[in-house]
Amino acid sequence: MKKIMIVDDDQHINEMLRERLTEEGYEVTAAYSGTEAQMFLSGHKPDLILLDLMLPGLSGEELMMQIKGVPVIVLSAKADIADKVGLLRGGAADYMTKPFAMEELLARIDVQLRKAEAAADGNVLRFQEISLDTDTHTVVCDGNEIRLTRTEYAILKLLMQKPGQVVAKLTILESISEDTPDCTEDSLKIHIHNLRRKLKAAVGKEYISAVWGIGFMLTEAS
Amino acid sequence: MKKIMIVDDDQHINEMLRERLTEEGYEVTAAYSGTEAQMFLSGHKPDLILLDLMLPGLSGEELMMQIKGVPVIVLSAKADIADKVGLLRGGAADYMTKPFAMEELLARIDVQLRKAEAAADGNVLRFQEISLDTDTHTVVCDGNEIRLTRTEYAILKLLMQKPGQVVAKLTILESISEDTPDCTEDSLKIHIHNLRRKLKAAVGKEYISAVWGIGFMLTEAS
DNA sequence: AAAACCGTTAAGAATTGGTTAAGATATTAT
DNA sequence: ATAATATCTTAACCAATTCTTAACGGTTTT
Numbered sequence A, B: 001m002k003k004i005m006i007v008d009d010d011q012h013i014n015e016m017l018r019e020r021l022t023e024e025g026y027e028v029t030a031a032y033s034g035t036e037a038q039m040f041l042s043g044h045k046p047d048l049i050l051l052d053l054m055l056p057g058l059s060g061e062e063l064m065m066q067i068k069g070v071p072v073i074v075l076s077a078k079a080d081i082a083d084k085v086g087l088l089r090g091g092a093a094d095y096m097t098k099p100f101a102m103e104e105l106l107a108r109i110d111v112q113l114r115k116a117e118a119a120a121d122g123n124v125l126r127f128q129e130i131s132l133d134t135d136t137h138t139v140v141c142d143g144n145e146i147r148l149t150r151t152e153y154a155i156l157k158l159l160m161q162k163p164g165q166v167v168a169k170l171t172i173l174e175s176i177s178e179d180t181p182d183c184t185e186d187s188l189k190i191h192i193h194n195l196r197r198k199l200k201a202a203v204g205k206e207y208i209s210a211v212w213g214i215g216f217m218l219t220e221a222s
Numbered sequence C: 001a002a003a004a005c006c007g008t009t010a011a012g013a014a015t016t017g018g019t020t021a022a023g024a025t026a027t028t029a030t
Numbered sequence D: 001a002t003a004a005t006a007t008c009t010t011a012a013c014c015a016a017t018t019c020t021t022a023a024c025g026g027t028t029t030t
Helices: A011-023 A034-043 A060-066 A081-090 A102-121 A150-161 A169-175 A185-202 B011-023 B034-043 B060-066 B081-089 B102-120 B150-161 B169-175 B185-202
Strands: A003-007 A027-031 A048-052 A072-076 A094-097 A124-127 A130-133 A138-141 A144-146 A208-211 A215-218 B003-007 B027-031 B048-052 B072-076 B094-097 B124-127 B130-133 B138-141 B144-146 B208-211 B215-218
Touching (some): A027 A034, A034 A060, A048 A060, A048 A102, A124 A150, A130 A150, A150 A169, A150 A185, A169 A215, B003 B011, B011 B102, B027 B034, B034 B060, B048 B102, B130 B150, B144 B185, B150 B215, B169 B185, B185 B208
Parallel strands (some): A003 A027, A003 A048, A072 A094, B003 B027
Antiparallel strands (some): A130 A138, A138 A144, A208 A215, B130 B138, B208 B215
């Protein structure tokens, strides 16, 4: 569950935001002054901060300087462009002028959160209980990591990119020809066999089925 | 010099943008249709794309689906919120409605570019007890500074930029080829060896693990 | 029935990773 | 400029892993 912090001295706006964001499934913390926010942030790290600029105590600009590693969306009544420019250059992730449409704010929040997640997560292909992470180059099956060789990994990745579709033997050979130039249909046979063996050892299932004369594919078999 | 691509069929806007961005020191490429943009992108990779939605040929939305790894700022006459929401969720980095203020656009461009750079650059990279300062060019481990050679530093930096992710040997070689043009996989082997030795001398841990046939990565090993 | 294809097994060949040491190159100090 | 130092590359070796080849039996197509 993502944690969002609201920093705004306007009680009405603050509560409205909290209600709506809670509805959306976020864990919300509210602060009504810069110093209050500062205090909270010294001990916690939310995933995103909604920050009003006109704050009693520590100003929003000052607070922003101190925030590192958490995306900040600035909410402000100041509509003039000079401020926008300064803020965006100053490190704000995004900017919205009051009054704003709640739906747009939600969308922008979503963007910032997903961006942070994408940086941490990476690209993962999934097929039933198999997941293949192209960043860490690992394959996990039902929680257990499976050790695959370079070629086995390349083949499985190819199949998982087109789940349920036949991938021609020649396509596979071509695709892995950079790594293993002298791979023939004979050796491909072995790689497929080893792949099946390793997958079956992890979960007792057959995933890879052969299509006679054409190639191989992932299926939802038993 | 940062490369920006403009995709807009309105000749007036397109040229105005190009002029101003060129003034600002960007390298600008202009396209007047979706297909033209698509063609260019198949062979080039700009640092940022300004994309109009109403395009002849391939529509802006379709084009956006195909763009990966390059931030896109959408320029559109559509002002309604539903569109904004859809676009931001669909992968746009930012959104501006026409007519827009040039200064604000420049600021938002700046933000996106610096964001991409920050992801790659950063000042201090950390991984467990190792911290690498790109400003002072130093590596500190548990308080002790480690003396690394230029190449070792470059390799470690690369690995620390993607902690827990595999970095291909070829990627490493490419990345350090400026400093050491004739580095081969053989010599890379030695640099990794020396890096490991120095890190282990500082803290008794193994950080760098090999991924057979692919490359190396930082792991949370013992 | 013959030919082509798939699945399995085992063994030898080839590649890769880790290590060590020596020679080549670049950098710094004298 | 020369010497001293640091750094980088090459080579060789072993161990571990991975890849290919070959052979055999079963199945499907022609």
